[in-house]
Amino acid sequence: MAEELKKSYFEVLGLCCASEVALVERILKQLNGVQEISVILPTKTVVVHHTHVISDVTIVEALNKVRLEATVRPQEQSNFQNKWPAPSTMFSGLFLALSFLKYVYHPLEWLALVAVIVGLPTLILRSIASIRNLTLNINILVLMAVIGTLALQDYWEAGTVVFLFSIAQWLETRASYKAMATMSSLTSMAPQKAIIAETGEHVDVNAVEMNTVLAVKAGDVIPIDxxxxxxxxxxxxxxxxxxxxxxxKELDSTVWAGTINLNGYISVKTTALAKDSFVSRMAKLVEESHNKKSRAQRFIDNCAKYYIPAVMLIAAAFAVIPAALRLPNEDYWFHLAIVVLVSTCPCALILSTPVVNFCALSKAATTGLLVKGGDYLEILAKVKTVAFDKTGTITKGEFVVTNFQVISDDVSLNALLYWVSSIESKSSHPMAAALVEYGRQHLIEPKPENVEDFQNFPGEGVFGKIGGKDICIGNRRIRSRAGCAAEIEFQNMEGKTNGYIYCGATLVGTFSLSDTCRSGAMEAVEELKSLGIKCVMLTGDNHAAAMLAQDQVQI
Structure with a gap:
């Protein structure tokens, strides 16, 4: 039987661009027990599948021997602590800024050399580690440029190169953590604790086995499918x-991790482990999509293997050939070789495509859109038809009261609003919140303390006694609870949820709620149409609600 693999995440701040991915892979593949390596470059994350023969600490030590600044990170968690650049970077910038005062006091120009000395050690150590592992990367290019500039005794330019390179790496790291934070929000949907129904014990969701019965109270998020x-x-x-x-949801209904129990108490028998739940599968799909390189990214990565050596040869040619031919002004050609090294550093070329892909994939995931990989992003340029999800995209995903009226002459509007808002204030249903808010808009403040014998009937509505009156609020099925035998019809508000209010067995009021369209939805659709893109809407909602949204945005 094959040994079970462990999946570990590592933050590797020393990763700069794709040219250093080969260095990471070469180091880790030499370690006994490492089976698979995946590098998510934009977030400076290395995912390693390995056996228990090798520990996370050993992997970190191997990476840090070449100054890659690796640390162990718990899965899908990221806490960026370096809000400020490293002290060496800040002091390098300070000395470089003070060197500008050379125009006031000339000896201060030597502070630029101090800026180089302060900021250079990290760059030197990383370059040495890369050379030992037979890998050429941007650290070596920048180091060669700094050494050449120092040879020309242009200390201010050398200090500028060191400082800008250091601050760029810090800014890149900040951007990486922000990208990871966006992606991590996807996995925070499901809770980390579950309640065992038999004992009431709170346990870690990863410790829950199949066919375990869990208790899910009203307002709780369901932890496992x-x-x-x-x-x-x-x-x-x-x-x-x-x-x-x-x-x-009732007996034998299926529930998924990450969904919310709005009311009532249920016992759920697990049909999956936490790592295999619906939410976890979503997170895995997003992670896999980050590792799937687009056609353009694969092309650039292949070019990167030959790009850095080519740049070094071109720079060497600018420095050596004029000297061999004894052309005049050798310093000019040597300086031009340094400019080639700095200006052709491959990070902007190599890193741009994966960063764009990563940001697009992560942003799409947090809005409910899962893209399989970079290739599919490139296909979007050829799209002629766009399909929108309705809820939360075309619409707000929030209920609002669109109609509220009194049916009985014996009840005033304010009294009806007072009954409804007071009783519904004791419910956690999202429709209840809309009714309470509607009452407040009409200056009616709910008083839940005046409600007696409150009862919730899932799938039907609520009941409560207020002012000595029995009030039932809900859908058509609440009629039987109220004891009303007659089926009372009134004008149906197409595409909306209709509610009924009974005082005893008498229908005294009706209301309608709907999920309104987002502001700007129609403008977005019109803009796509102007680009020649056809727009359609997909929804799991009922047909009437879909038709209402269609009419509002003319999709």
Whole structure:
């Protein structure tokens, strides 16, 4: 039986561009127990699949021998602490700035040399490590440029190169952490703790085995995929399915990790491990998409293997050939060779494509769009039709009251709003929040303390006693709870959720709620149409709600 592999994440701040990926792979492949290596360059992350023969500490030590500044990072977590550049970078910049005062006091020009001395050690150590591993990268190019500039006794330019290179690496690291933070928000949907139904014990979700019965209380996020074995509730699946309205879950219903139990208590029998849950599979898909290089990225990576040696040969030619031919002004040609080294550093070329791909993939994931890889991003340039998800994209994903009216002459509008907002304030349903907010807009403040015998009926509505009156609020099915035998019809608000209010067995009011379109949605659709792109809408919502959204944005 094959030994189980462990998946470890490492932050490698010394990674600059794709030319250093080969260095990381060469180092790690020599280690016993390492099976697979994946480098996510934009976030300076190295993912290693390895056996338990080798520890995370050993891997970190191997990377740090070549000054790659590696540390172990818990999976999908990232905490950027270096809000300020390293002290050596800041002192290098300070001395470089003070060297400008040479125009006031000439000896201060030597402070530029101090700026070089302060900022150069890290660059030297990384260059030596790269040479030992037979790898050419940007550190060697910059070091050669600095040495050449010092040979020309142009200390101010040497200090400028050292400082700008150091500050650029710091800025790149900050950008990498921000990109990783965007991606990490995807995995924070599911909780890290679960409650065992039998004992009430709180345990880590990764320790929960298959077929374990978990307790999920009202308001809690479901921790692991499973099947309801007891209880009934309504679940908000908006983040996963796009369904704007809560879905009723009862015996034998399937629930997914990351969705929210809005009301009621349910017992869930797990059908997957935490690492195999729906949310985890989403995160894995995003991670895999980052590792799948686009056609353009693969082309640039192949060019990078020959690019740096070619640059060094060209720079050497500028320095050696004029000297061999004894052309005049040798310093000019030597200086030109240094300019070639600095100006042709490959980071901008090599890093631009993966950074763009990473940012696009991560941003898309946080908005609910999963792209398989960079190749598919490039295909977007050829797209002629765009399909939009409705909930949360075309619409806000939030309920608002669009109609509220009194049916009975014996009840005033303010009294009806007071009953509804007070009773609904005791419910966690998103529709309840919309009704309470509607009451406040009409200067009616809810008083939940005046509500007695509050009851919640998942999939139907709520009941409460207020002012000695029995009030039922909900959909058509709440009629039977209220004891009303007659089916009362009123004008249907197409595309909206209709609600009914009963006082005893008498229908006294109705209301409608809808998920309104985002501001700017119509403008976005019109802009795409002006580019010759056809727009269509996809939704898991009901047909009437889809038609209402279609009419609003003319999609």
């Amino acid at each position: 499973g099947i309801v074995v007891e209880g009934k509730c309504e679940v908000d699946e908006k983040m996963l399915t796009g369904e704007s309205f809560p879905v009723t």
